[in-house]
Amino acid sequence: MRHFFRLISCLAVAALLSACAASQPPAKRDYTAYKESKPRSILVLPPLNNSPDVNASYSVLSVLTYPLAEAGYYVLPVALVDSTFKQNGLTVPGDIHQVAPAKLRDIFGADAGLYVTISKYGSTYTVLDSVTVVAASARLVDLRTGTELWSGSASASSAENQNNNNNGGLVGMLISAAIKQIANNLSDSGHDVAGITSNRLLSAGHYNGLLFGPYSPHYGTD
Amino acid sequence: MTISKASRRVLPLLSLCLLAACVQAPKTLYQWEGYQPQVYEHFKGQSPQQQITELEKGLERIAAKGNVPPPGYRAHLGMLYAETGRDDLALQQLEAEKAAFPESAAYIDFLLKKYRK
Numbered sequence: 001m002r003h004f005f006r007l008i009s010c011l012a013v014a015a016l017l018s019a020c021a022a023s024q025p026p027a028k029r030d031y032t033a034y035k036e037s038k039p040r041s042i043l044v045l046p047p048l049n050n051s052p053d054v055n056a057s058y059s060v061l062s063v064l065t066y067p068l069a070e071a072g073y074y075v076l077p078v079a080l081v082d083s084t085f086k087q088n089g090l091t092v093p094g095d096i097h098q099v100a101p102a103k104l105r106d107i108f109g110a111d112a113g114l115y116v117t118i119s120k121y122g123s124t125y126t127v128l129d130s131v132t133v134v135a136a137s138a139r140l141v142d143l144r145t146g147t148e149l150w151s152g153s154a155s156a157s158s159a160e161n162q163n164n165n166n167n168g169g170l171v172g173m174l175i176s177a178a179i180k181q182i183a184n185n186l187s188d189s190g191h192d193v194a195g196i197t198s199n200r201l202l203s204a205g206h207y208n209g210l211l212f213g214p215y216s217p218h219y220g221t222d
Numbered sequence: 223m224t225i226s227k228a229s230r231r232v233l234p235l236l237s238l239c240l241l242a243a244c245v246q247a248p249k250t251l252y253q254w255e256g257y258q259p260q261v262y263e264h265f266k267g268q269s270p271q272q273q274i275t276e277l278e279k280g281l282e283r284i285a286a287k288g289n290v291p292p293p294g295y296r297a298h299l300g301m302l303y304a305e306t307g308r309d310d311l312a313l314q315q316l317e318a319e320k321a322a323f324p325e326s327a328a329y330i331d332f333l334l335k336k337y338r339k
Contacts, residue, residue, distance in 0.1 A: 041326070058265035059265075062261040062262035062265055063262075065257075065258065065261070065294055066254065069251065069252060069293045069294075070250055072251070073293075074293045074325035074326060075293045075294060076293075076294065076326065077294035077297040077298050077301070077319075077326075078261060078294065079261050079264050079265070079298050080294075080301050081329075082265075108328065108329045108332075109325070109327065109328025109329050109332075110325075110329075111325075191262065216251065
């Protein structure tokens with residue numbers, strides 16, 4: 001009988017633990033390789049585009065510099081980098097993503113490369129409304145060794161301001177206010193939402209996000 | 223107890239100051255001006271001269287405030303000068319990018335070697 005109770009209480013504890021585990025945030029990323037690598041400069045490659053909008057790659061590419069530079073990294077000038085690829089016969093992001101890291105390091109002298117993939121870009125129209133969504137994922141790779149240092153994904157939607165943003169706190173309120181303004185500007189809503197996606201994906205200082213770079217006053221504190 | 227005259231005058235001022243402090247945007251490392259929009263315009267095929275006009279104006283506003291343009295700003299402007307045949311100005315901007323961000327040296331030197339060929 002005593003054994004039986006012990007078994008039951010063990011099971012109960014195990015059940016409690018697994019219940020806790022299920023409601024916890026995603027596991028803390030391992031930053032060991034990232035911290036050892038200490039990248040100062042980032043080469044942003046033209047993003048792979050898996051969305052139906054042919055303009056997605058350049059639209060997203062043109063907004064990726066802001067969060068990376070504000071995080072404290074030197075970002076190689078994306079327009080010049082793009083034309084260097086073109087002059088070398090590389091016009092398709094898929095081909096550019098296949099170039100060996102060592103070769104990229106040779107030409108551009110960057111410490112790390114950022115490989116972005118766009119999964120969603122554009123508007124879905126319904127009878128009453130239109131919603132613009134941009135979703136992307138990114139990998140930061142050490143160009144000296146080919147090691148992956150970080151990866152993440154993010155999305156933004158023009159419909160976010162209609163949701164109850166009560167768990168987003170002040171930042172959530174600010175973002176939804178920004179989206180509200182942007183949603184009214186129908187000229188290029190995909191590009192505007194891409195800017196928010198890019199900031200969410202690549203700004204430093206949040207859980208499992210990028211670490212601060214050497215130009216940031218927060219460098220080395222995270 | 224009534225609020226004194228002085229505090230009646232000071233309180234609204236104080237709350238205005240507080241509001242202003244709230245509204246002020248967080249400090250960024252760089253003053254961006256039109257860099258990102260101009261990069262997008264470049265990819266959409268806008269004429270180099272129009273971008274040069276915008277970026278030159280931005281650079282003046284950045285200098286006037288004693289701030290720093292972001293990585294890539296001066297290199298992008300340099301590229302546009304080169305596209306419009308103003309090699310001396312192109313060189314000046316590329317050298318300025320290199321001086322501000324030594325991390326760009328390898329790539330800028332690679333570009334300069336090509337321009338000089």
